[in-house]
Amino acid sequence: LASPLSPGTYLVANGGAAISVNAHAELLDQSVPAHKAYWGTAHGVDLVALDRWGLRADGIRPSDPRRYVIFGRPVIAPCAGNVIVAVDGFPDMVVPRVNFTHLAGNHIILRCGDADILLGHFQKGSVDVRAGQRLKIGDAIARVGNSGNTSEPHLHINAQMPGTTEAPFSGAPIPI
DSSP, X not given: OOOSBOSSEEEEEEOSSSTTTXXXXXXXXXXXXXXXXXXXXXXXXXXXXXXXXXXXXXXXSOSOGGGBTTTTOEEEOSSOEEEEEEEOOOOOOOTTOOOSSSTTOEEEEEEETTEEEEEEEEOTTOOOOOTTOEXXXXXXXXXXXXXXXXXXXXXXXXXXXXXXXXXXXXXOXXXX
């Protein structure tokens, strides 16, 4: 995968195979029935941007998502493929509020070869692609926002085998 973000300084806020460094890793435990629908996100990576001082935001955990360095940054296709799902219209949440009903918020699923790439938590109204559209590496997708289940504005990305129509995040997770 190519970088889904423009040049800059980014920090992996969640990533890796252990729950101590990646909150998504708890989904690897398939004995919990609620995890099955989100299994594909178990190796997810959450990226935040840093300013020249190494800070993520203007202030200490501001409630306004626009005060975070990554908010509004363009997201680009990290691989060539077909858009399987494109969701837009969910509001950007005030930090630290979250939307537990629509966990990925505004998002797309891009099928690249045999794998699905989920990119999520986009800014409301910024999704520039639609289901069925063919993308090449570097094509504009959306802008980073704070929609869905987010602790602060960030870009979520994960790779997985295709899930089902009813549970699109349920495919086998693929480390990236």
